[in-house]
Amino acid sequence: MCCARRGRPGALYAAICRDAKAGLSLRAVTQKYGVDYETVQRAPVSVLREPRKKMQPRDTRLDSYQPLIDAILEADLTAPRKQRHTAKRIYDRVLDEHNAVDIYHQVVRGYIADRRKEI
Incomplete structure (x- = not known):
């Protein structure tokens, strides 16, 4: 796991964005940071990752x-x-x-x- 994943919440997205702009291929970025293709695609759009959706409580x-x-x-x-x-x-x-x-x-x-x- 890279140091950007353990750091600030936006550090991973910032690192992905920086490497993508530097000319690294999308596959190389996914392998370097251990993330999926969609994460690499979303990184340049927003420096912060999207919050998780709240699940609706189920009836018991x-x-x-x-x-x-x-x-x-x-x-x-x-x-x-x-x-x-x-x-x-x-x-x-x-x-x-x-x-x-x-x-x-x-x-x-x-x-x-x-x-x-x-x-």
């Missing part, structure tokens, strides 16, 4: 049960410490009361960990 199986879990967590705020629900107990309640056989304990546990911080 847990989405339909999130309001139920949130209600349990909010009710736990007023309950005594020893009577609060654990992640396992919430998972069991969702399975028993709503026949949610299509969700997994790990997913519920991760959601509960995130929501407890927010609530």
Whole structure:
């Protein structure tokens, strides 16, 4: 890997642009910097690389049960410490009361960990 790839964000594009203007072939530039042909083509247009696109969040199986879990967590705020629900107990309640056989304990546990911080 060349030193330009490890440096500033625009250093790689600047180096590619400089070598392309100096007369190096596109294939030589791609091999020198370990980038693909499209990157070499885009480099002279912009010194900074394009930002990555944000992925749309996908729907999960847990989405339909999130309001139920949130209600349990909010009710736990007023309950005594020893009577609060654990992640396992919430998972069991969702399975028993709503026949949610299509969700997994790990997913519920991760959601509960995130929501407890927010609530």
